[in-house]
Amino acid sequence: MEALKVHIKKNDSVLVLSGKDRGKRGRVLAVSPKKGTALVERLNLIKRHTRPNPRQKQGGIIEKEGPLSVSKLMLICPRCDRPTRIRRQGLENDKRVRACRACGETVDK
Ligand SMILES: [Zn+2]
Missing domain, CATH: 2.30.30.30 (SH3 type barrels.)
Structure with missing residues (x-):
């Protein structure tokens, strides 16, 4: 899969x-x-x-x-503290990060 x-x-x-x-x-x-x-x-x-097992005597x-x-x-979102949909933001080095749609904060550091 x-x-x-x-x-x-x-x-x-x-x-x-x-x-x-x-x-x-x-x-x-x-x-x-x-x-x-x-x-x-x-x-x-x-x-x-x-x-019961050796580590935990009682079951x-x-x-x-x-x-x-x-x-x-x-x-x-860690910044605006609201449930948010994320936006994929492309970076120069071809990496993608997740960003909050509400405040624009990048979620991935
Ligand atoms: Zn946000």
């Missing part, structure tokens, strides 16, 4: 647009471009049952972030 173009990256702040965590914000922990999903800190938590239930479709996530 070809990797999708994802508009978010690790450590971005994002807003969840739909699903049970709609309207919540969080920080992106990881992105899987191939699957088109991202893990967002403390959002879409799923419970996992763990078995139990742990909560872990579940993958969210990146299509449900909107980037929050």
Whole structure:
């Protein structure tokens, strides 16, 4: 499968647009471009049952972030603090960066 173009990256702040965590914000922990999903800190938590193992003597239930479709996530601009659509901005050296459509701030440093 070809990797999708994802508009978010690790450590971005994002807003969840739909699903049970709609309207919540969080920080992106990881992105899987191939699957088109991202893990967002403390959002879409799923419970996992763990078995006792040498490191963790007692088995139990742990909560872990579940993958969210990146299509449900909107980037929050670090400058104007608003969920924004991004604009791809070409640079002289042929690199592309993401920029906020509202305030024009470049999101990628
Ligand atoms: Zn902005």
